[in-house]
Amino acid sequence: MQSLPNPKPDSALERYEHLYIDGEWGAPIDGELVESIDPATGRGWAVAPMGGAKDIDRAVEAARRAFATWRRVPGHDRAALLRRFADLFAAAIPRLAVIESRDNGNLVREHKASLAAQVQWYHWFASLADKAQGSTIPIDDSVHAFTTRVPVGVVGAIIPWNAPLLATCLKVGAALAAGCTLVVKPAEQTPVSALELAKLIHEAGFPPGVFNVVPGFGRTAGQRLVEHPDVNKVSFTGSTQTAKSMVRAGADNLKRFTFELGGKAPHIIFADADIDNAINAATASSWRLTGQSCALGSRVLVERAVYDRVVEAFRERAMAVRVGLPSIDSNHMGPQAHQQQLDKTLSYIQYGMEDGAELVTGGHRIETPELAAGYFVEPTVFAGVNNQMRIARDEIFGPVASLIPFEDEDEALAIANDTPYGLTAGLWTRDVGRAHRVSSRIDAGMVWVNTYSFLRWSTPYGGFKASGWGRENGIQALDPYLETRTTVISTTGQFPNLYAA
Ligand code: ADP
Numbered sequence: 001m002q003s004l005p006n007p008k009p010d011s012a013l014e015r016y017e018h019l020y021i022d023g024e025w026g027a028p029i030d031g032e033l034v035e036s037i038d039p040a041t042g043r044g045w046a047v048a049p050m051g052g053a054k055d056i057d058r059a060v061e062a063a064r065r066a067f068a069t070w071r072r073v074p075g076h077d078r079a080a081l082l083r084r085f086a087d088l089f090a091a092a093i094p095r096l097a098v099i100e101s102r103d104n105g106n107l108v109r110e111h112k113a114s115l116a117a118q119v120q121w122y123h124w125f126a127s128l129a130d131k132a133q134g135s136t137i138p139i140d141d142s143v144h145a146f147t148t149r150v151p152v153g154v155v156g157a158i159i160p161w162n163a164p165l166l167a168t169c170l171k172v173g174a175a176l177a178a179g180c181t182l183v184v185k186p187a188e189q190t191p192v193s194a195l196e197l198a199k200l201i202h203e204a205g206f207p208p209g210v211f212n213v214v215p216g217f218g219r220t221a222g223q224r225l226v227e228h229p230d231v232n233k234v235s236f237t238g239s240t241q242t243a244k245s246m247v248r249a250g251a252d253n254l255k256r257f258t259f260e261l262g263g264k265a266p267h268i269i270f271a272d273a274d275i276d277n278a279i280n281a282a283t284a285s286s287w288r289l290t291g292q293s294c295a296l297g298s299r300v301l302v303e304r305a306v307y308d309r310v311v312e313a314f315r316e317r318a319m320a321v322r323v324g325l326p327s328i329d330s331n332h333m334g335p336q337a338h339q340q341q342l343d344k345t346l347s348y349i350q351y352g353m354e355d356g357a358e359l360v361t362g363g364h365r366i367e368t369p370e371l372a373a374g375y376f377v378e379p380t381v382f383a384g385v386n387n388q389m390r391i392a393r394d395e396i397f398g399p400v401a402s403l404i405p406f407e408d409e410d411e412a413l414a415i416a417n418d419t420p421y422g423l424t425a426g427l428w429t430r431d432v433g434r435a436h437r438v439s440s441r442i443d444a445g446m447v448w449v450n451t452y453s454f455l456r457w458s459t460p461y462g463g464f465k466a467s468g469w470g471r472e473n474g475i476q477a478l479d480p481y482l483e484t485r486t487t488v489i490s491t492t493g494q495f496p497n498l499y500a501a
Helices: 053-070 075-091 093-104 108-128 164-178 192-204 218-227 240-249 275-291 304-320 339-354 409-417 432-439
Strands: 019-021 024-026 032-038 043-050 143-151 154-158 181-185 211-213 233-237 256-260 266-269 299-303 358-361 380-383 400-406 424-428 446-449 482-490
Touching: 019 053, 019 192, 032 093, 043 093, 043 192, 053 154, 053 181, 053 211, 053 218, 075 093, 075 108, 075 164, 075 192, 093 108, 093 164, 093 192, 108 164, 154 164, 154 218, 164 181, 164 192, 164 233, 181 218, 192 211, 218 240, 233 240, 240 256, 266 275, 266 409, 275 304, 275 400, 275 424, 299 304, 299 409, 304 358, 304 380, 304 400, 339 358, 339 400, 400 409, 409 432, 424 432, 432 446
Parallel strands: 154 181, 154 233, 181 211, 233 256, 266 299, 266 424, 299 400, 380 400, 424 446
Antiparallel strands: 019 024, 019 211, 032 043, 143 482, 358 380
16 A cells, blocks of 8 residues: 555546445545555555544544433344345445455455355344343342343454455344444455445435444544544454453453454374375365464374375475465455565565475465566475474464474374463364363364364454454354343342341
């Protein structure tokens, strides 16, 4: 993204110049216009607004006003609005997929599949909107005690660039269903799709102020949203490092947070596994989405007896990956989402070699005439990796597989858990006892056995350790957006005088 003080009115760029605040479209009062870069070409494709702190303040005020009435809208009416929105969203998939791809580079085909799933997600949230039930608490005849679940208030949703509409869906769907109002801040690299979403929210008929979108930079708009005293909760998907700074920034008003953060998933292949399927999963989970997903299983732990076979299969499979323009459905992998991510991936490939790993294949930026201006990297495989190397410890977010050999189950588990992260994990074995034993000892919020990346609206998702706080999805999806109020009503109204003579 480039700052664009005077965007030319006659330019061929798509133009998105307005923020969506309080049900209206208006220019940032405190921000600027930038050029959003298409990572497949390295050139601008859209003009987008970046709001500043004052724009965030206006959006929070609108969300606060709207909360007073939205919180009282019956759950079934909130559900009806969400369903109407889901239908509009479904009809917009072809357009949204192209827009999302131009901003973040993943394949249009992949976006279409994700967006189709998001329709189901929105329906799932709609189905939960009238089910935030409390409970009665049996004590004795003198009191009636019960709990009610009430919306937490104004939510700041801070969105990453790797899966903008999906991350937005998980937060917006749950928060709206719970009766919260929102200010959504998409990432500066991918500002456009949330503005498109706002058009659909508007068309669906959500009251003004319930949903607001202010694209902006993390250090200005994002920081203000976290610090704002009138934002009750921030729901964030992004890096662990940014989450730590948010906790500090939100400390003064004890901000509530839900965090879905980084991962460095172990993907364990035991020698007794169905090796062909394990390889299918491990290669896909190393390179899918160009490696730009926190759930990837690219730290591949392989039992020594099948290690050479797996390394060779990775090498062959990497050759079969078609890297190319995201608009072409037959391609497997697009570019990295932006220049800094490209630089980061290439640095980690360098670190892998410096730390003594064996580069099996890949490792370079793609410089063919068609792709040279974009941020394309070859699918990359390192063998002979040990778990202390930087490529095994840090989240790279590029298409880089690190193959680590192990001798037995205990060593596999020790390596698997030797990471600050704990988001996802995979293991492949035909031994049912081992499947239970190992999966129950992995410190991760999501463990897949003989499959990988299986995720639905109904499966709770979130991390142990440095991978996050709280869970998204599942029957509990509304929990992060609700407070529990316990009410105790005396049936007698008698209260003794403690100070009687
Ligand atoms: P990355 O480092 O991969 O860009 P981040 O976690 O920093 O990922 O960014 C994800 C989201 O967090 C973006 O919307 C970004 O603008 C926002 N962000 C970054 N820094 C801050 C911050 N200090 N306060 C609030 N939001 C931030």
